[in-house]
Amino acid sequence: MADSKTLVRNLKARLRADDVTYRELAKRLGVSEPTIKRDLSRGAFTLQRLDRICEVLDVALEDLLQDPQESRLITRLSDEQERMLVANPKLLLVTYLIVNDWKFPEIVSTFQISDAELIDLVLKLEKLGIAEFRKPQRLRKRTSRNFSWRKDGPIHGFFVRRVAPEFFNAGFDGDGDEFRFIGGLLSKDSLRRFKSGIERLAAEFEVLAHNDARLPLDDRNGCTAILALRAWEFSEFTRLRRTAQAGRRR
Template sequence: MAQTTELIEMLKKLLKRHNKTYAEVAACLELSEASVKRLFSEQNLSLQRLDSICALMDLEISDLVREMSSEQIHTISELSQAQEKEIADDLNLMMITVCVLNRWTLKDILKHYRFTEAQCIRYLAHLDRLHIIELQPGNRIKLLTAPNFKWRENGPIMNLFRAKIESEYFRTNFSKRGEKLVVMNGMLSDTSNQLFQRKMAQLAKEFDAMSKDDSSLPIGERKGSTLLIGLRDWDYERLFKQK
């Protein structure tokens, strides 16, 4: 599944590189634009459709695989413990990191946050040294993270979330238009639990894919959205146990 995600991400990059829109892909596949977006989101492209999309760019599927393999050499899927700690220890650096992972430009960051250009460039240079980005001429930002990039489990960033962000995250009644909270309790077999965890992983990939799809939109048309998915061995009896 990881390679499927990377292949679809590379396909989208190549479409953008060749100035091909979803509308053109839809016409090529004789589908609606909404159907095409759903196919990309669900990562449900048949070889025949994949071949047709590649042909739209005068490419072969082998060219797509070659491009993906070439890019993987230069991308990272996870930081080291020490690298994450550098970011977690500086909340300004953490903020800049989240911005670049969401494909913000230097101009976007300066417009929305109270950093001087010199401060911002210093933080971006730090991320360049960590190989999260490549700071290019004109202070353009090239993201070097792989499509399956994630924070370390129980690493400094996740611990920071638990210590400082988790309580603030739940300080709402989740009634606004862009909010939703679902809490369910039930009894599952080990098999069903593992199956549901795989569905959760797929949902997380769809969230990430949609985020990448929307990355070309202006900042004003995007809002920071944090998805938290959890499943654990827990029942309401714990609430009523006496200490």
């Protein structure tokens, strides 16, 4: 219920900021104005309707779900902060765990990190403004719901060099595993719609992970999904193109 009220409140604020009336929004969505008024009064949106609203307003779903109190929280680290994390694997690990709602006892029981060492690591993160330690064993993250790593930053570089190769060299044959490689020719409008779908799927993953954080650790498994979209063509294919087409392949 809280997320529904937050979404409606932020959506109305977005409409006011963009000077978009209910009638204009209804026109863009291809529905009636009474339908929009009803949806906004009840906070009852289908996923398809919500996806289209985000698309026409050019806003990410996670932004609409962000509580105003989170405006003081971190949405992205500085380049220097990320470099400090990359330089210390345990600090990076603890940051990842805290951002993903791991509790103090869960961390020390799962990883080779003692109580004293974990406290020391979290105090380092506290100086960086990333997390806080509260006695006796409480951890509080300072990252917002829509927190993300810097594009092309140190963490991104670490991910590309170390994490992605190991991830893609796996067999993807376990229960729940899935691997799809898709490619095709899309218009700019279709690309925008597909990108919006990726953003919605990523937001859904974050909500599920946040909700499942209430479950015992034994009932949860580490999961990783890579969602990416580029106007790109495999170089071996590009070399087979005729010269005139190769120059305008995108």
